[in-house]
Amino acid sequence: MAATDIDIFSGEEKRNLSLGGHVGFDSLPDQLVSKSVTQGFCFNILCVGETGIGKSTLMNTLFNTTFENEEASHYQNGVYLRPRTYDLQESNVHLKLTIVDTVGFGDQINKEESYKPIVDYIDTQFENYLQEELKIKRSLFNYHDTRIHICLYFIAPTGHSLKSLDLVTMKKLDSKVNIIPIIAKADTISKSELHKFKIKIMSELVSNGVQIYQFPTDDEAVTEINSSMNAHLPFAVVGSIEEVKVGNKMVRARQYPWGVVQVENESHCDFVKLREMLIRVNMEDLREQTHARHYELYRRCKLEEMGFKDTDPDSQPFSLQETYEAKRKEFLGDLQRKEEEMRQMFVNKVKETEAELKEKERELHDKFEQLKRMHQEEKRKVEEKRRDLEEEMNAFNRRKVAAETLQAQSLQSSQPLKKDKDKKK
Amino acid sequence: MIERPDSAVSSIAQRNLEGYVGFANLPSQVYRKSVKRGFEFTLMVVGESGLGKSTLINSLFLTDLYSKDYPGPSQRIKKTVQVEQSKVLVKEGGVQLTLTIVDTPGFGDAVDNSNCWQPVINYIDTKCEDFLNAESRVNRRLLPDNRVHCCLYFIAPSGHGLKPLDIEFMKRLHDKVNIIPLIAKADTLTPDECQLFKKQIVKEILEHHIKIYEFPHAEDDEDSKLIRKIKERMPLAVVGSNAVIEVNGRKVRGRQYPWGVAEVENGEHCDFTILRNMLIRTHMQDLKDMTNNVHYENYRSRKLAAVTCNGVDGTKARGQLTKSPLAQMEEERREHVMKMKKMEMEMEQVFEMKVKEKKQKLKDSEAELERRHEQMKKTLEAQYKELEEKKRQLEEEKSNWEAQQRILEQQKLEASKTMEKNKKKGKIF
Numbered sequence: 130m131a132a133t134d135i136d137i138f139s140g141e142e143k144r145n146l147s148l149g150g151h152v153g154f155d156s157l158p159d160q161l162v163s164k165s166v167t168q169g170f171c172f173n174i175l176c177v178g179e180t181g182i183g184k185s186t187l188m189n190t191l192f193n194t195t196f197e198n199e200e201a202s203h204y205q206n207g208v209y210l211r212p213r214t215y216d217l218q219e220s221n222v223h224l225k226l227t228i229v230d231t232v233g234f235g236d237q238i239n240k241e242e243s244y245k246p247i248v249d250y251i252d253t254q255f256e257n258y259l260q261e262e263l264k265i266k267r268s269l270f271n272y273h274d275t276r277i278h279i280c281l282y283f284i285a286p287t288g289h290s291l292k293s294l295d296l297v298t299m300k301k302l303d304s305k306v307n308i309i310p311i312i313a314k315a316d317t318i319s320k321s322e323l324h325k326f327k328i329k330i331m332s333e334l335v336s337n338g339v340q341i342y343q344f345p346t347d348d349e350a351v352t353e354i355n356s357s358m359n360a361h362l363p364f365a366v367v368g369s370i371e372e373v374k375v376g377n378k379m380v381r382a383r384q385y386p387w388g389v390v391q392v393e394n395e396s397h398c399d400f401v402k403l404r405e406m407l408i409r410v411n412m413e414d415l416r417e418q419t420h421a422r423h424y425e426l427y428r429r430c431k432l433e434e435m436g437f438k439d440t441d442p443d444s445q446p447f448s449l450q451e452t453y454e455a456k457r458k459e460f461l462g463d464l465q466r467k468e469e470e471m472r473q474m475f476v477n478k479v480k481e482t483e484a485e486l487k488e489k490e491r492e493l494h495d496k497f498e499q500l501k502r503m504h505q506e507e508k509r510k511v512e513e514k515r516r517d518l519e520e521e522m523n524a525f526n527r528r529k530v531a532a533e534t535l536q537a538q539s540l541q542s543s544q545p546l547k548k549d550k551d552k553k554k
Numbered sequence: 555m556i557e558r559p560d561s562a563v564s565s566i567a568q569r570n571l572e573g574y575v576g577f578a579n580l581p582s583q584v585y586r587k588s589v590k591r592g593f594e595f596t597l598m599v600v601g602e603s604g605l606g607k608s609t610l611i612n613s614l615f616l617t618d619l620y621s622k623d624y625p626g627p628s629q630r631i632k633k634t635v636q637v638e639q640s641k642v643l644v645k646e647g648g649v650q651l652t653l654t655i656v657d658t659p660g661f662g663d664a665v666d667n668s669n670c671w672q673p674v675i676n677y678i679d680t681k682c683e684d685f686l687n688a689e690s691r692v693n694r695r696l697l698p699d700n701r702v703h704c705c706l707y708f709i710a711p712s713g714h715g716l717k718p719l720d721i722e723f724m725k726r727l728h729d730k731v732n733i734i735p736l737i738a739k740a741d742t743l744t745p746d747e748c749q750l751f752k753k754q755i756v757k758e759i760l761e762h763h764i765k766i767y768e769f770p771h772a773e774d775d776e777d778s779k780l781i782r783k784i785k786e787r788m789p790l791a792v793v794g795s796n797a798v799i800e801v802n803g804r805k806v807r808g809r810q811y812p813w814g815v816a817e818v819e820n821g822e823h824c825d826f827t828i829l830r831n832m833l834i835r836t837h838m839q840d841l842k843d844m845t846n847n848v849h850y851e852n853y854r855s856r857k858l859a860a861v862t863c864n865g866v867d868g869t870k871a872r873g874q875l876t877k878s879p880l881a882q883m884e885e886e887r888r889e890h891v892m893k894m895k896k897m898e899m900e901m902e903q904v905f906e907m908k909v910k911e912k913k914q915k916l917k918d919s920e921a922e923l924e925r926r927h928e929q930m931k932k933t934l935e936a937q938y939k940e941l942e943e944k945k946r947q948l949e950e951e952k953s954n955w956e957a958q959q960r961i962l963e964q965q966k967l968e969a970s971k972t973m974e975k976n977k978k979k980g981k982i983f
Contacts, residue, residue, distance in 0.1 A: 144640075144641070144642045144643065145642070145643050145644075146615075146617045146618075146619065146642045146643070146644050147617065147644075148615065148616050148617050148644055148646060149616040149617055150616040151616075151646070152614070152615055152616050152644075152646060152830075152834060153646075153830065153831070153834045153835035154593070154595075154644075154646060154649060154651050154834050154835070154838060155646045155647030155648070155649040156834075156835050156836070157588075157593050157649055157651065157838055157839060158585045158588045158589050158649060159585070160836065160837075160838060160839035160840070161584065161585075161588050161839050162581045162582075162584055162585050162588075164839055164840070164843065165581065165584050166581055170577070170580050172577075191575070192569075192571065192575050193571045193572045193573035193574070193575050194569045194570060194571050194572060195569075196569065197567075213567075214567070215567050215568070215569045216567065216568045216569070217568075217569055217571060217575075217577070218571075219571060219574070219575055219576075219577055219578040220578045221578075222577060222578045222580055222581060224577050224580070265854075265855050265858045265859055266851075266855045267851065267855075270843075270846075270847050348586060348587075348590060350586055351586075404575075404576060405576075408575060408576040408577050408579070409576035409577075409579045410579070410583070411583075412577060412579075412580055412583060413580060413583035413584050413586075413587055414583070414587070417587065425694060428692075428694075429692050429693060432692045433692060437692050456883065457883065460883050460886075460887065464886075464887065464890050467890075467894065468894065471894060471897070471898060475898075475901055475905070478905070479905065482905075482909055486909070486912050486913070486916070489916055490916060493916060493919060493920055493923070496923065497923050500923065500927050504927075504930050504934075507930075507934050508934065511934055511937050511938060511941070514938075514941050515937075515941055518941055518944055518945055518948070521945075521948060522944075522948055525948060525951070525952055525955075529955060532959060536962065539966070
């Protein structure tokens with residue numbers, strides 16, 4: 130008897146088993162980590178802020194290096210995004226860092242459309258990933274992930290409140306990317322002003338429903354530090370690549386006549402906090418959130434737009450094959466319908482024009498008839514006149530003839546007298 | 555050998571860091587998160603009954619997966635090939651592992667074993683399909699990975715070579731799952747016999763182009779050496795045991811014979827330690843990666859290619875596979891739109907031409923009409939003029955003649971007057 134019958138017995142209940150010794154799978158995280166290290170990591174930062182607010186300087190300060198950049202002019206026609214990718218290495222960790230700059234942000238007179246290029250860029254990166262994910266033959270594991278993991282929003286240090294451009298832009302971005310708002314050029318605000326400014330900003334964000342990135346507090350290892358940092362948002366930062374001698378050390382700082390602002394001094398600014406949170410503690414979480422939350426949201430919307438559903442009207446889950454087949458049928462039917470429509474439209478057009486032309490023909494014909502009648506009429510008149518004239522002529526001739534006859538007669542009658550006269554002589 | 559996917563190497567601007575930035579911390583962040591998430595692994599064991607599969611599992615994981623309460627499948631007598639899975643949760647050093655062991659009792663036990671691999675293939679494909687459907691949903695949640703990551707194939711220790719069933723099975727499954735062939739009950743072979751047996755098996759595997767699981771290329775020199783050593787000992791000859799025996803004061807797992815104890819974890823007795831190290835301690839993640847990146851992707855592209863070429867002519871170029879089925883439809887749609895546009899343009903052209911023709915004809919007739927009308931008008935006018943002229947002439951003639959007549963009348967009158975006078979005069983004479 131052939132052993133072909135399947136009898137799948139699935140014991141879905143998970144039993145907890147205790148091990149009688151060291152098996153060794155506690156090395157699994159290490160295996161995973163070493164694989165990730167070999168593959169290299171990838172991180173993409175988007176810097177949004179007005180021209181000259183210190184985006185490039187901050188990036189240089191954060192990563193302790195000089196990224197190439199030309200100073201941007203204020204006279205850009207619109208906002209455009211400039212992504213640049215760099216390969217960094219620290220001990221054995223390779224990081225492919227992409228910094229995306231928004232050039233021209235906040236420079237135009239009409240800033241209503243300023244947010245659009247940014248949203249489009251973010252969506253495009255999601256779209257590229259989605260397309261790769263949907264391909265038949267795909268290679269996701271060595272795909273260069275260009276999705277934006279973090280958006281640093283630079284707030285101008287006015288000391289008062291957020292600008293409306295800031296609110297509008299952040300509101301448009303908060304469902305697409307992790308936002309960390311930072312107060313730029315914080316060395317122009319005093320401590321007390323800063324405190325009020327921070328409170329004002331946070332309350333404005335809350336009242337406008339802007340979702341900024343919250344450092345995760347669900348992992349015991351980092352709960353404490355993350356929750357305390359959450360309270361310091363937005364970070365007030367100062368950036369500098371120049372070094373100044375303070376004490377007997379060279380530190381990165383900005384030298385003013387009234388003192389030296391040290392970048393890495395926590396009582397001067399929140400730069401250290403930003404670096405800690407962004408790079409040392411939560412980088413992986415930012416990547417995860419981007420993939421699991423923002424990208425999934427984009428994907429869901431896009432697929433729903435394309436007409437995909439998870440369940441059919443009977444609430445039975447669709448299999449992928451069925452879905453694609455159904456789509457294909459629909460698609461072919463759609464094409465056919467379009468063809469039909471076009472043909473129909475053409476037939477109608479032809480009919481219409483034919484009718485129009487016929488109408489014109491008829492009009493012309495009528496006109497022709499009318500003119501003909503006019504001519505007839507005129508001709509008749511002319512004939513009449515001619516006849517009248519002829520009659521007149523005849524009448525005249527008759528008169529003439531009559532007169533001449535009369536004359537001739539009278540002449541004849543006077544002739545005999547003359548003859549007599551002549552005789553008498 | 556199964557092709558390993560290449561990692562993309564690209565040259566992008568390099569930058570040197572002038573100070574400690576901190577992203578060297580990334581690996582530990584990844585570590586933390588992975589521990590929190592927990593791990594999953596599915597191991598399948600295939601082989602005839604009595605080859606010691608359950609015992610080996612128990613030995614590998616140092617636990618009683620199959621015990622009195624949960625008897626192993628082999629304890630039950632099967633008439634057909636079953637595929638049974640048991641899920642257990644094990645913890646070690648803070649790391650949680652959800653282990654699924656898939657057993658195939660009845661495999662190779664019947665008299666006629668044709669197609670006894672089919673249930674196994676179906677199981678693997680079903681798990682892949684489940685994953686594919688879950689991955690393709692609109693609303694995705696955390697995807698549980700139930701795909702088979704590794705298949706341990708037990709070869710009976712005949713000492714001679716592979717059986718036809720072994721070859722057939724491995725040929726059919728090497729494209730779907732990572733296969734690790736093991737020589738079971740290796741304590742029935744002497745080291746020399748074992749060597750010969752292994753050589754024979756390797757030869758047959760090469761002959762039949764069977765792709766068994768290969769170790770990844772190691773960066774480290776040390777690791778390379780290790781891997782080479784392991785490769786030399788493939789296929790691994792294993793012994794399993796549920797019993798702990800005391801040998802020289804040590805407690806070891808082993809099999810007690812009158813002539814001695816075959817120790818499970820003794821590298822000179824069998825390759826069990828190598829198997830355990832390789833399977834669990836060093837290459838578990840790689841097995842999962844191979845499953846995900848190679849075997850699953852193969853399944854997926856096969857499945858999706860079938861969908862798009864469904865109903866359409868099978869002469870589609872291979873280049874179509876680089877797109878998603880949707881992208882392909884998009885392209886087809888665009889082609890169709892272009893075709894329609896062209897058709898539309900052509901029809902428009904013909905239409906326009908005809909209309910122009912007709913309009914031109916109408917215009918011509920209208921012009922003709924105008925011309926004739928003009929002509930007629932002119933003729934009439936000429937006639938009118940002529941008539942006027944004639945009338946004028948007539949009037950002129952009339953007035954002349956009338957003038958003449960008047961003169962004549964006048965003359966006549968005068969003549970008659972004179973005559974009268976003369977008459978009077980005449981008569982007097």
